[in-house]
Amino acid sequence: MSNKTDRALPVRIGRLSELANNLWWSWHPDADLLFQHLDKTLWEMMHHNPVKFLQQVSPAKLDGAAANPAFLRHYDGIMLAFDKARSAKGTWFSEKYPQLADRPIAYFSAEFGLHVSLPIYSGGLGILAGDHCKEASDIGLPLVGVGFVYQLGYFIQRITGEGRQDSIYEPLDYSATPLEPVISRDSEGGLLKVEVGGRCVHVAVWRVKLGSISVYLMDANVEENHSWDRELTSRLYGGDQEMRIRQEIVLGIGGVRMLERLGIRPAVFHANEGHAAFMMLERIRVLVQAGKSFKEAADAVRETTVFTTHTPVPAGHDAFPFHLVETQFAGYWESLGLDREQFFALGEHPDGGAPNFNMTALALRLAARCNGVSLLHGRVSRQMWHSMWPERTEDEVPITHITNGVHTPTWIAPEMNRLFAKHLGHDWLAKHDDPTFWERIENIPDAEMWQVKQQLKHKLFNFMRERVRQDWITETAGPVRVLTGGTLLNPDALTIGFARRFATYKRAALIFRSLDRLKKIFHDEWQPVQIIFAGKAHPADLPGRSLIHEIYQLARDHNLGGRIAFVENYDIHVAKHLVRGVDVWLNNPRVPLEASGTSGQKAALNGVPHLSVLDGWWYEGYKGTNGWAIEPGVPEGVSEEYRDEADAEALYRVLETEVVPLYFDRDSDGVPRRWIHLLKEAIRTAAPTFSARRMVKDYAERMYVPAMNASNQN
Numbered sequence: 001m002s003n004k005t006d007r008a009l010p011v012r013i014g015r016l017s018e019l020a021n022n023l024w025w026s027w028h029p030d031a032d033l034l035f036q037h038l039d040k041t042l043w044e045m046m047h048h049n050p051v052k053f054l055q056q057v058s059p060a061k062l063d064g065a066a067a068n069p070a071f072l073r074h075y076d077g078i079m080l081a082f083d084k085a086r087s088a089k090g091t092w093f094s095e096k097y098p099q100l101a102d103r104p105i106a107y108f109s110a111e112f113g114l115h116v117s118l119p120i121y122s123g124g125l126g127i128l129a130g131d132h133c134k135e136a137s138d139i140g141l142p143l144v145g146v147g148f149v150y151q152l153g154y155f156i157q158r159i160t161g162e163g164r165q166d167s168i169y170e171p172l173d174y175s176a177t178p179l180e181p182v183i184s185r186d187s188e189g190g191l192l193k194v195e196v197g198g199r200c201v202h203v204a205v206w207r208v209k210l211g212s213i214s215v216y217l218m219d220a221n222v223e224e225n226h227s228w229d230r231e232l233t234s235r236l237y238g239g240d241q242e243m244r245i246r247q248e249i250v251l252g253i254g255g256v257r258m259l260e261r262l263g264i265r266p267a268v269f270h271a272n273e274g275h276a277a278f279m280m281l282e283r284i285r286v287l288v289q290a291g292k293s294f295k296e297a298a299d300a301v302r303e304t305t306v307f308t309t310h311t312p313v314p315a316g317h318d319a320f321p322f323h324l325v326e327t328q329f330a331g332y333w334e335s336l337g338l339d340r341e342q343f344f345a346l347g348e349h350p351d352g353g354a355p356n357f358n359m360t361a362l363a364l365r366l367a368a369r370c371n372g373v374s375l376l377h378g379r380v381s382r383q384m385w386h387s388m389w390p391e392r393t394e395d396e397v398p399i400t401h402i403t404n405g406v407h408t409p410t411w412i413a414p415e416m417n418r419l420f421a422k423h424l425g426h427d428w429l430a431k432h433d434d435p436t437f438w439e440r441i442e443n444i445p446d447a448e449m450w451q452v453k454q455q456l457k458h459k460l461f462n463f464m465r466e467r468v469r470q471d472w473i474t475e476t477a478g479p480v481r482v483l484t485g486g487t488l489l490n491p492d493a494l495t496i497g498f499a500r501r502f503a504t505y506k507r508a509a510l511i512f513r514s515l516d517r518l519k520k521i522f523h524d525e526w527q528p529v530q531i532i533f534a535g536k537a538h539p540a541d542l543p544g545r546s547l548i549h550e551i552y553q554l555a556r557d558h559n560l561g562g563r564i565a566f567v568e569n570y571d572i573h574v575a576k577h578l579v580r581g582v583d584v585w586l587n588n589p590r591v592p593l594e595a596s597g598t599s600g601q602k603a604a605l606n607g608v609p610h611l612s613v614l615d616g617w618w619y620e621g622y623k624g625t626n627g628w629a630i631e632p633g634v635p636e637g638v639s640e641e642y643r644d645e646a647d648a649e650a651l652y653r654v655l656e657t658e659v660v661p662l663y664f665d666r667d668s669d670g671v672p673r674r675w676i677h678l679l680k681e682a683i684r685t686a687a688p689t690f691s692a693r694r695m696v697k698d699y700a701e702r703m704y705v706p707a708m709n710a711s712n713q714n
């Protein structure tokens with residue numbers, strides 16, 4: 001299956017291939033530079049994919065590097081850091097909990113956003129999983145990821161001249177990824193076999209390394225399977241309910257069997273969202289087969305299971321009709337020691353409307369440690385699932401919260417990283433989750449900060465222009481695309497960024513509610529404003545797709561003067577440019593439907609203040625001096641229409657009276673002093689608290705360690 005044709009590397013730099021096949025390089029800019037120094041042009045041509053790069057780089061360049069003392073010094077330094085990172089020695093977890101380091105946490109997720117070359121994520125959930133794993137590696141937490149590799153991934157987005165979203169699926173070339181086979185038809189015992197609805201599905205397993213940890217990805221696209229079953233891991237969130245339940249069986253049940261086959265014995269299992277909840281049933285089954293009663297088995301599993309719920313949007317919780325569960329699980333409940341009714345009761349949600357098997361309800365019943373992903377989302381979740389614990393008050397519903405955070409080394413701009421290293425200390429990353437450390441942000445001279453911000457903005461605009469130019473050259477873009485791609489944007493205008501999934505509750509078009517008002521804001525001669533959009537709509541989400549269409553029409557409207565741009569194909573790479581390069585990050589979902597949101601955290605880390613309704617992380621992150629709140633001041637319970645109107649009004653007001661004047665208030669050197677002060681506050685308050693480091697340490701101390709201790713007692 002793998003046909004990697006790594007070039008024979010000169011022995012002295014032979015470990016470059018090891019580095020290329022561990023995504024650790026991707027969050028270490030020095031490692032990125034090492035590849036760049038070999039052949040910068042090729043590195044760009046290969047879109048920073050070191051696996052492909054090493055297949056193509058010329059022997060002469062390699063030999064040259066192997067004889068170049070400066071290159072070798074750099075190489076040796078990187079390899080030293082790489083080896084240290086993989087040993088987990090001296091890390092936070094191994095120092096604090098040395099006795100717990102030998103049995104891992106198994107982290108199950110339907111998607112992982114690890115790198116742009118591995119399109120096995122669609123949005124926030126996947127990015128969060130990726131950041132969680134990278135941080136686990138950084139702090140030495142023993143963790144293994146369990147998920148899928150989707151050959152067709154999530155789709156590539158193209159927008160037609162009329163503003164319609166096309167979805168393109170390109171098969172993944174495994175040989176151009178860091179995936180390595182760990183279970184294949186050539187392995188001892190052959191492919192992994194998982195029973196799904198009475199059929200045997202064969203599964204191959206791949207591993208991707210992230211520093212000291214591994215993520216194992218299952219793949220049903222093997223010849224041994226019927227074509228229908230090969231589709232199981234073909235597309236992320238494709239297919240119907242039946243496909244979905246079968247996927248979740250492979251993820252949950254197959255995942256547990258895969259770990260067993262690999263000889264990995266986790267102390268704790270973490271389900272990232274309800275998609276993976278069948279793993280709890282499979283673990284119970286194993287214990288029941290070993291002689292325990294259902295109750296004993298369920299208690300043992302519950303104590304060692306962590307569950308994170310990610311959305312207050314009801315449609316975001318998988319619920320399967322009973323007849324589907326019946327066809328897929330007939331014969332399975334007996335092996336749990338249950339009858340049909342007892343089995344179905346495990347997925348019952350008393351308030352769930354239709355009598356479905358609800359994956360979140362299942363997970364809440366079988367995990368002792370459950371959480372939402374922000375303070376507000378924890379509260380909303382307790383409300384939402386209260387009916388499962390009718391004898392308790394809402395506050396006693398056993399769902400706590402751990403607020404999401406972002407992996408700092410992944411999301412920080414290299415330019416900002418250098419600025420921090422210069423003024424906060426070279427080891428700033430080692431202390432970045434300590435709020436008191438960030439008081440040093442005052443050491444950064446305003447003018448230097450402003451210069452870096454301007455540099456990042458130019459980089460974004462160049463990136464957008466080059467994309468459009470490539471499309472123009474290859475004649476895949478007409479004049480409308482050239483315009484909407486951002487060629488008319490003005491680098492001196494206050495630039496708002498808005499990038500996220502096009503789900504209707506996120507209200508991407510809210511800012512267009514009063515076009516007359518917006519035109520005045522955009523066209524002010526001395527204080528111009530513009531906005532850049534990006535985001536995909538799920539192909540089946542017609543309202544989401546029509547929002548993209550609507551924004552496209554506005555972007556080409558002469559009256560809006562080229563002040564609106566849309567970047568196609570929002571992914572990790574686009575996100576990095578946007579969250580670093582714009583001036584303000586806008587978020588205006590319907591409260592309280594945004595569970596956390598993490599793009600605003602990435603932006604704040606890079607000195608891009610947040611302008612947002614008080615939802616998700618901003619409900620706790622907003623301090624009055626570090627960004628802006630869109631506060632409509634209307635009571636709860638008003639109609640959606642009325643609420644949208646009030647939110648739009650509040651958005652215009654804060655733009656006109658606060659954001660715009662502050663940005664254009666310059667000193668005699670052209671530096672917006674008060675703006676810089678505010679963006680430093682944004683960094684100071686967001687960088688430590690909304691980091692993946694703070695988040696993963698919270699998971700470790702509040703969830704994993706107590707569960708590990710419970711596991712040791714069994």
Ligand SMILES: *Cc1c(COP(=O)(O)O)cnc(C)c1O
Pocket residue numbers: 122123124125127499500501570571572575576596597598599600602
């Ligand atoms: C961070 C990120 C997201 C999630 O951002 P939200 O604020 O939760 O919408 C989605 N997609 C990509 C590509 C991202 O980088």
